[in-house]
Structures are given as structure tokens and as C-alpha cells.
Amino acid sequence: MAEGHSAVVTPMSEGASGENYLTTGKGPLSWLFTLDHKRISVMYMVAIVSSFLFGGMFALLVRTEMLTPGATIMTADTFNKMFTLHGVVMVFLFIIPGIPAALGNFVLPLMLGAKDVALPRLNLLGFWCWLTGATVCMVSIVVGAVDTGWTFYTPYSTTTGTAVAGMTLGALILGFSSILTGLNFIVTIHTMRPEGMSWFKMPIFLWSLYSTAIVQVLATPILGVTVLLLIAERTLGVGIFDPALGGDPVLYQHFFWFYAHPAVFIMILPAMGIISELVSVFSGKHIFGYRFIAWSSVAVAVFSFLGWGHHMFTSGQSPLVNVIFSALVFGVGIPSALMVFNWLATMYKGAISLAAPMLYVLAFLFLFSIGGLSGLFLGALSTNIHLHDTYFAVAHFHYLMFGGTVIAFLGGLHYWWPKMFGRMYSEFWARISAALIFVGFNLTFFTLFVMGSHGMPRRYYNYLEVFKPYQQASTVGSYLLGMGFMIMAYYLAQSLLKGEKAPENPWGGATLEWATASPPISRNFEHEMVGLDPYDINALELSSDSGGYVRKDPSSILLNQAGGE
Amino acid sequence: MILTGLFDLTTRLVRMPEDGGATVWMPPQSSTIAGEVDWLFNFILGISVVFFVLIVVVMMVFVVKYRRREGRETASPSASNSVFLEMAWMAISIVVVVIIFFFGFKSYLNISTPPANAYEIQVAGQKWDWSFTYPNGYVDQDLHVPADRPVELVMTSVDVIHSFYVPAFRVKKDVVPGRYTNVWFEATKPGEYNIFCAEYCGTGHSDSSAMVIVHPSGEFGPWLEKASNFLLTMTPEEGGRKVYEIRGCQQCHSVDGSPRTGPTFFKVFGKEETLADGSIITVDEDYIRESVLEPNAKVVAGFEPVMPTYQGRMKDDQIEALIAYIKSLDGKTGEE
Numbered sequence: 001m002a003e004g005h006s007a008v009v010t011p012m013s014e015g016a017s018g019e020n021y022l023t024t025g026k027g028p029l030s031w032l033f034t035l036d037h038k039r040i041s042v043m044y045m046v047a048i049v050s051s052f053l054f055g056g057m058f059a060l061l062v063r064t065e066m067l068t069p070g071a072t073i074m075t076a077d078t079f080n081k082m083f084t085l086h087g088v089v090m091v092f093l094f095i096i097p098g099i100p101a102a103l104g105n106f107v108l109p110l111m112l113g114a115k116d117v118a119l120p121r122l123n124l125l126g127f128w129c130w131l132t133g134a135t136v137c138m139v140s141i142v143v144g145a146v147d148t149g150w151t152f153y154t155p156y157s158t159t160t161g162t163a164v165a166g167m168t169l170g171a172l173i174l175g176f177s178s179i180l181t182g183l184n185f186i187v188t189i190h191t192m193r194p195e196g197m198s199w200f201k202m203p204i205f206l207w208s209l210y211s212t213a214i215v216q217v218l219a220t221p222i223l224g225v226t227v228l229l230l231i232a233e234r235t236l237g238v239g240i241f242d243p244a245l246g247g248d249p250v251l252y253q254h255f256f257w258f259y260a261h262p263a264v265f266i267m268i269l270p271a272m273g274i275i276s277e278l279v280s281v282f283s284g285k286h287i288f289g290y291r292f293i294a295w296s297s298v299a300v301a302v303f304s305f306l307g308w309g310h311h312m313f314t315s316g317q318s319p320l321v322n323v324i325f326s327a328l329v330f331g332v333g334i335p336s337a338l339m340v341f342n343w344l345a346t347m348y349k350g351a352i353s354l355a356a357p358m359l360y361v362l363a364f365l366f367l368f369s370i371g372g373l374s375g376l377f378l379g380a381l382s383t384n385i386h387l388h389d390t391y392f393a394v395a396h397f398h399y400l401m402f403g404g405t406v407i408a409f410l411g412g413l414h415y416w417w418p419k420m421f422g423r424m425y426s427e428f429w430a431r432i433s434a435a436l437i438f439v440g441f442n443l444t445f446f447t448l449f450v451m452g453s454h455g456m457p458r459r460y461y462n463y464l465e466v467f468k469p470y471q472q473a474s475t476v477g478s479y480l481l482g483m484g485f486m487i488m489a490y491y492l493a494q495s496l497l498k499g500e501k502a503p504e505n506p507w508g509g510a511t512l513e514w515a516t517a518s519p520p521i522s523r524n525f526e527h528e529m530v531g532l533d534p535y536d537i538n539a540l541e542l543s544s545d546s547g548g549y550v551r552k553d554p555s556s557i558l559l560n561q562a563g564g565e
Numbered sequence: 566m567i568l569t570g571l572f573d574l575t576t577r578l579v580r581m582p583e584d585g586g587a588t589v590w591m592p593p594q595s596s597t598i599a600g601e602v603d604w605l606f607n608f609i610l611g612i613s614v615v616f617f618v619l620i621v622v623v624m625m626v627f628v629v630k631y632r633r634r635e636g637r638e639t640a641s642p643s644a645s646n647s648v649f650l651e652m653a654w655m656a657i658s659i660v661v662v663v664i665i666f667f668f669g670f671k672s673y674l675n676i677s678t679p680p681a682n683a684y685e686i687q688v689a690g691q692k693w694d695w696s697f698t699y700p701n702g703y704v705d706q707d708l709h710v711p712a713d714r715p716v717e718l719v720m721t722s723v724d725v726i727h728s729f730y731v732p733a734f735r736v737k738k739d740v741v742p743g744r745y746t747n748v749w750f751e752a753t754k755p756g757e758y759n760i761f762c763a764e765y766c767g768t769g770h771s772d773s774s775a776m777v778i779v780h781p782s783g784e785f786g787p788w789l790e791k792a793s794n795f796l797l798t799m800t801p802e803e804g805g806r807k808v809y810e811i812r813g814c815q816q817c818h819s820v821d822g823s824p825r826t827g828p829t830f831f832k833v834f835g836k837e838e839t840l841a842d843g844s845i846i847t848v849d850e851d852y853i854r855e856s857v858l859e860p861n862a863k864v865v866a867g868f869e870p871v872m873p874t875y876q877g878r879m880k881d882d883q884i885e886a887l888i889a890y891i892k893s894l895d896g897k898t899g900e901e
Contacts, residue, residue: 076771080768155725155726156726156765161869249726283631283640284640285640285643287645314737314738314763316738322677330662334655338651338655338658348643349640349641349642351632351639354632362624373613373617376609376613376662377610377613379665380669381672382668382735383602385737386732386737388737389730389763390763450589455733457762460770464759535645
């Protein structure tokens with residue numbers, strides 16, 4: 001189905017003089033000062049992909065250093081900076097804004113049939129916050145980097161000589177970007193749903209963005225307070241966390257995880273939403289258990305606030321507290337398991353297309369299952385004590401964050417790419433790249449499970465000789481992973497330059513973003529839209545002359561037209 | 566039942582003994598609680614394998630069976646929700662996590678409750694080594710314990726947070742400055758096992774390892790007696806060298822002339838050093854003694870004031886022996 005032809009002719013894309021959001025307005029200023037959510041989204045996309053490359057480079061350096069015990073290519077101090085920068089860049093610059101700010105910003109108003117988000121200026125301010133925060137982080141890297149790990153644990157972080165104050169200030173500013181995005185999404189979803197789109201007729205992706213936004217708005221301020229206290233302690237000597245100044249270092253861990261545990265769900269929730277969209281469209285079938293998935297998204301968001309203490313089972317907090325958090329942290333497993341079940345049930349009796357986005361769905365189901373199930377070992381108290389702060393936890397985290405979030409992000413990118421840029425990409429190279437990423441990822445991280453349960457602690461520069469074969473296999477895996485991404489960069493660049501023109505609706509999605517041109521015009525839609533069942537895939541049919549899908553009754557989604565609901 | 570069959574198979578798969586009790590997944594079991602922890606690990610592994618296989622097989626079967634192809638362009642009609650199935654699936658997941666929680670809780674109670682008769686050892690973590698203080702005041706860099714007797718460690722840190730971790734015992738506890746944390750275990754097999762620092766603590770994090778040496782019952786007492794009196798049976802230089810090795814000096818001070826975190830001890834005695842404030846001192850007995858007790862009072866230029874104090878932690882006879890040892894590092898005496 002990737003073989004599209006020329007532009008589609010339907011009642012909605014007529015009239016425009018070939019202009020779209022990418023061509024309306026020229027020059028850098030027309031981008032930097034744009035209020036168009038689509039342009040802001042494209043800028044976020046460039047920013048986030050650059051951060052991913054940057055963070056990935058640090059990861060490859062770390063893995064290369066791990067080829068041998070002791071020094072391979074760098075000193076211990078450099079190694080400590082490398083894994084810290086990998087974590088900081090990937091978490092704060094890439095994965096938290098990743099899906100909501102880059103893909104969500106583009107898709108959310110389109111899915112609502114709206115012209116833009118409710119607060120376009122706030123949206124642009126959010127991007128500027130991201131730019132400012134990223135700049136502060138980059139300056140900190142240049143003036144001394146950080147060697148604390150992305151968690152900035154005290155009192156190490158208040159006593160080390162590296163640029164902790166600058167880096168955490170960067171994280172604070174990035175936090176504003178995250179809060180502004182979340183706030184905007186909440187307001188937009190509340191106020192701008194079209195006629196006919198009740199809460200339970202929203203696409204699931206919007207449910208997941210909404211749940212994410214709630215967490216962003218409520219949890220991120222805690223990060224702000226925490227890093228401000230940290231900066232105050234470092235620069236003014238106010239004793240809050242450092243026992244030498246009368247503070248309590250474990251208090252920092254409570255503060256940090258009170259943000260960072262929910263933040264893990266800021267990362268994974270939107271990914272779950274993307275999978276829900278994709279699995280329905282590429283199974284050619286209505287999503288199974290809509291209400292259960294929608295409520296599961298909300299449940300995950302609620303549980304996310306109750307799990308912070310499970311990062312601290314060995315910290316010395318009371319055993320009773322440990323028992324309570326162990327019980328609570330299992331809670332999040334239930335809605336997650338429910339979603340996996342519903343995704344599988346959606347595929348049942350479907351007409352499953354194996355186009356690139358669906359390959360990422362399959363990879364997600366495989367990897368997310370391993371990530372989720374490995375969480376059981378860490379949720380249970382006695383096994384957690386053994387596995388905490390080992391490679392096992394690192395592997396678990398990466399199976400969820402990479403195997404879950406990044407894979408879903410890539411699925412979403414391949415799914416919405418034709419809509420964003422109006423071009424198709426090479427399906428052949430997309431498959432090769434997806435396969436390399438899948439194999440490379442498993443080789444890189446499954447080996448970490450085995451090392452971890454054998455007792456290999458994380459953040460180790462030196463290690464026992466017995467781990468060497470595993471370490472080397474993992475490093476080879478990371479190179480495969482890097483190759484997979486290089487291929488992706490190649491075919492996506494080629495798509496931008498000379499890809500086939502994308503039809504309006506290449507995959508057969510019934511959500512509203514597919515009812516406008518690819519790429520959309522600046523004001524998104526020619527008409528006011530109506531919200532129908534977003535998973536009524538049968539309302540569409542493959543059109544022989546456009547190469548894409550069209551509605552059997554095109555007027556059904558237009559407000560005040562015959563046939564509208 | 567299929568479930569128990571699969572579990573049995575997994576258990577057999579993961580329990581291939583190699584190098585003395587280690588399995589594909591776990592290091593050897595060398596403490597009384599290790600068996601319980603491993604049992605739970607294998608139990609969860611069994612459950613995980615069952616669910617993982619179930620999910621992936623169902624997914625693959627659907628992909629093959631319902632693949633979009635010529636003559637099958639659209640999905641067959643089927644239900645798009647089923648409250649019964651959702652509830653059943655939810656009930657299964659709840660039962661599974663409740664069972665896992667319960668077993669984790671049960672064995673955790675054993676891990677976190679030291680027996681009343683435990684033998685107590687004081688532990689101090691610092692960048693980047695450990696010191697273990699026995700009830701008679703003897704301090705060692707490695708942890709010596711008797712087999713078949715519960716041992717409780719009372720731990721604190723001199724600088725940043727560390728974490729005491731012995732994979733073979735399946736125990737781990739953070740070592741926090743400004744407070745005490747406890748961990749206990751009962752070693753079952755005499756031998757040597759790795760102690761790792763599991764909480765990131767800077768440059769030497771991965772090298773702040775030590776060994777637990779488990780002595781057979783009856784041999785620990787005599788060992789401690791002999792070890793405690795090492796200064797009586799050695800020359801001051803030999804005794805000082807032992808102090809240098811077991812009290813953490815060698816992490817930062819070399820004896821071959823190369824600078825580490827601190828200045829080298831080689832040919833340092835009698836030398837004139839420039840301090841950070843520009844003043845000049847001569848390294849004599851008093852300066853060494855002061856540098857042990859108040860290390861950051863007079864820091865040699867070019868080094869950071871990072872050394873922890875040994876005030877109250879190192880006795881005079883050990884300081885004297887250490888001075889004798891440093892004096893002997895003149896490039897002429899002995900083999901150095």
C-alpha cells in the first residue's frame with residue numbers, strides 16, 4: 001500500500017493552490033515565530049532527533065568502553081561523565097518531550113478536527129523553554145559536564161566538582177516546557193473537541209496524551225523544587241540533603257523519585273496510545289475494549305504517583321514502607337497487562353498488514369512484554385534486594401523505555417510521516433532497519449539481564465573477567481542498533497528529497513487527521529469536522545485512483561452536511 | 566497441568582549447575598536466605614516465560630492466520646469488546662501479582678529481621694574502600710566472618726552514599742552518611758566472595774570492592790586473635806605496611822612515586838612540600854600524624870582536600886607503625 005500515486009482528489013483538499021503548512025511562509029523567522037502547532041511539532045522533531053543522536057553517541061561510547069574490564073578507550077572519570085550525559089540527554093531532552101511534544105503536537109489538533117491547540121502562544125513558549133533548557137545543558141557539558149548519574153543523588157551531587165548546578169538548572173527549564181505542553185493538551189482536549197466527539201469517542205492516543213498531561217502538570221513541579229533545593233545547597237550551602245550541613249540524603253531520593261517515578265509514565269503512556277492507534281488501523285479492525293484501554297490509561301497515570309518508594313528498597317527506609325510500596329507498585333501492572341490483552345484481541349480475525357508501522361507494533365508487543373514481566377522481579381521485595389542497582393534494573397528500564405517508548409515513537413513516526421511531510425519512504429529499507437534495530441536491541445539488553453542477576457552492578461567502569469563475553473556481545477548489539485538507525489536516517493532523508501507523494505490516507509485510519517491533505521494546509525481543514533467512531537475502519541475503502549483510502553461517504557464527517565451524524 | 570509442566574521445564578533450564586552452584590541466572594548460593602530468593606526468582610521466571618510465550622505465540626499465530634492478502638482485504642466481523650474477557654484477564658493478572666507480592670513479602674521479612682544472637686561488625690564505607698571493625702577494635706579491609714553463624718553489620722558512610730552488596734548472599738543495603746543502616750546474613754559455605762559497592766560513588770566506584778572471607782566454624786576466633794595482634798608479631802615497618810594496606814591508605818597514596826588522589830609515600834619523609842596556601846613544610850613525624858588525624862589542615866599544593874579524618878579511628882600504635890613504614894620508603898631500605 002505504500003505505492004501511492006499523485007495527490008488525492010476529495011472534496012476536502014480541493015481549492016488550495018498547492019500550499020501547505022510547510023510552504024506557507026519562508027525563512028527561519030517564519031518558523032521560530034510560528035504559532036502553527038504543525039511547524040512547532042516539526043521543530044520539536046528536529047530538536048528531539050538531534051538529542052537522540054547525541055544521547056545515542058554517548059551510549060555507544062559507554063558500550064565501547066565496556067569491551068574490556070578497566071580502561072579501553074577512556075578514563076574512569078570520563079566514563080562516569082559519559083553514562084551520566086547519556087542518561088540526562090535521553091531522559092530530559094529526548095524521551096520526556098519525545099512523543100507528546102513532537103508527535104502529539106502535530107496529531108492532537110488534527111485528531112480533534114481543530115485548527116490548532118487551544119493556546120498556540122503557550123505552545124511556542126514551550127518550545128523556546130526547550131531550546132533554552134537544552135542550551136543551558138549543552139553549556140554545562142562544555143564547561144565541565146556532570147558525573148553524578150542522571151539521578152543526581154546527594155550528597156555526591158552536592159560535593160562533586162562537575163557542573164551539577166548548570167545541568168540541573170537546564171532540567172528545571174526543560175520541565176517548564178513539559179508542563180506547558182501538558183497544560184495546553186488538557187485545555188485543548190477539554191474545549192476543542194468537535195461536535196459528536198464525546199469523551200468516549202476520542203481516539204485512544206488522545207486519552208493517553210490527556211493522562212500524560214495530567215502527570216506532566218502535577219509531577220514536574222516537584223522536579224523543579226528538588227533541583228532548586230539542590231542548587232541552593234551547592235551554591236549557598238543551605239543544608240537540606242547533605243548530612244555534613246545537617247541535611248538528609250535519603251530525603252533527596254524521596255523528592256527525586258516522587259517526580260521521576262511518574263515521569264517514567266510520562267514516557268510510556270503516550271507510547272501505549274500510539275500502539276492502540278496502530279494496532280487497530282493495521283489490523284483493519286475496530287479496537288478491542290475501547291473503554292478498558294481508555295480507563296487503563298487513566299489508571300496507569302493514577303498508579304504512577306504511588307510507586308516512588310519502590311526505587312528505595314535498599315535505601316534504609318523502614319521495612320513497613322517497603323512492604324507498602326511493593327504492594328502499590330504491582331498495581332500498575334494490571335492496567336498495563338489489560339492493554340496488552342486488548343491489543344492482541346484487536347488483531348484477532350483482523351486483516352493484518354505488515355507495513356513498517358505494524359512491524360514496530362509487533363516489536364513493541366514482544367519487547368514491552370519482556371520489560372513489563374521483568375518488572376515483577378523488581379516489584380517483589382526479596383528479589384528486588386538482590387537485583388536493585390544491577391544491570392538487571394538497567395535492562396528492565398531499557399526494555400520499557402527503548403523497547404516500549406522508542407519503538408512506539410518509531411512506529412508513530414513511520415505512521416504519521418506521510419501526513420507530516422507528504423512523502424512516502426522506502427518500505428524495503430524500513431523493514432531492514434526495523435529488523436536490525438530489533439535484533440540489535442535484544443542483543444544489547446538481554447545480556448544485561450543475565451549479568452545483572454549474577455550481580456553485575458550498574459555504572460561500573462571496571463568489572464570481573466567472567467562478564468566479558470556478555471559485555472562484548474552487548475556492545476556488538478549496540479553497534480547493530482546504531483547501524484539500524486543510520487539506515488533509517490538514510491531512507492527518511494531520501495523520502496524527504498524524492499519520496500513518492502503520499503495520498504491523503506495511506507493506511508486506512510478513520511481518525512480525523514487522515515481526512516485532510518498530506519501535508520495538511522495551515523488551517524488544517526477546509527470544513528468543520530464531526531467526530532465519529534474513530535475506529536470504524538469499515539467506513540473507508542481503498543480507492544483505486546488515489547493509492548490511498550477514502551471514506552465511502554465523504555460528507556459523513558463534515559459538519560452540517562447531508563449524511564452527518 | 567500445562568502450567569506446572571512449563572514451570573518445571575523452565576526450572577530445569579535455569580538450574581544447570583556450573584562452577585559450584587551457579588546457574589544460568591544466579592551466582593552460587595552461599596547464605597541461608599539465598600535459597601528462598603532464588604526460589605522466588607525462578608517462580609517469577611516461570612510465570613514470566615508462560616505469559617511471554619503465550620503473548621508472542623498468539624501474536625505470531627494471528628499475524629500468520631489473519632495476514633492481509635489477496636482475497637482477505639478486510640477483517641472478518643468479530644466483537645469489539647467483551648466485559649467477561651476483560652474481567653477474566655484482569656482477575657488473572659491480579660491473582661498473579663498478589664501471589665508474587667506475598668512471596669516477596671514473606672522472604673523479605675526473613676531478610677530484614679536479624680536474629681537476636683547475631684555477631685555484630687561495624688562497617689564504614691568511604692571513597693573507595695571499606696573498613697570492618699570487629700568487637701575487639703581490630704579493623705580490616707576485608708570482611709572475615711564465621712560460617713553458620715548470623716552476622717549483623719551496622720553500617721555508615723564517611724562521605725557519600727555507598728551500598729554494601731554481596732551477590733552470593735543476595736543481600737544489599739545502602740551505606741548512608743549521617744545515619745546507620747543494618748544488614749545481616751548467615752554464610753553457609755566457607756570461601757571467598759565479592760563485595761561490591763552498588764551505589765554510584767565516583768571515580769573508584771567499580772574498584773571499591775572487597776572480599777568476604779567465610780571461615781569454617783571454629784577457625785574464625787583464632788583468626789581474629791592472630792590478626793588483631795599483628796603489630797606485636799611484626800617489625801614496625803612490616804606492621805606499618807600492613808596498616809597501609811588494610812586501612813585504606815593505598816587507595817590514594819602510592820609507594821612507587823606515582824601521584825594518585827593523594828601524594829605518594831615514596832621518599833616523602835624529610836621532603837619539603839609546598840602547601841595549597843603557598844607555605845612550605847617539612848614532612849616529619851608530626852606532619853604525618855597530623856595528616857592522619859586532621860588530613861585537610863595542611864594539603865599539599867596540587868591535591869584536593871578530600872581525605873576523610875582518622876581521628877578516633879586509628880590508634881597511636883598503628884600511626885607509629887605507619888610512620889615507621891613511610892620512613893622506610895627512602896629508596897634504600899628493603900625492596901621498595
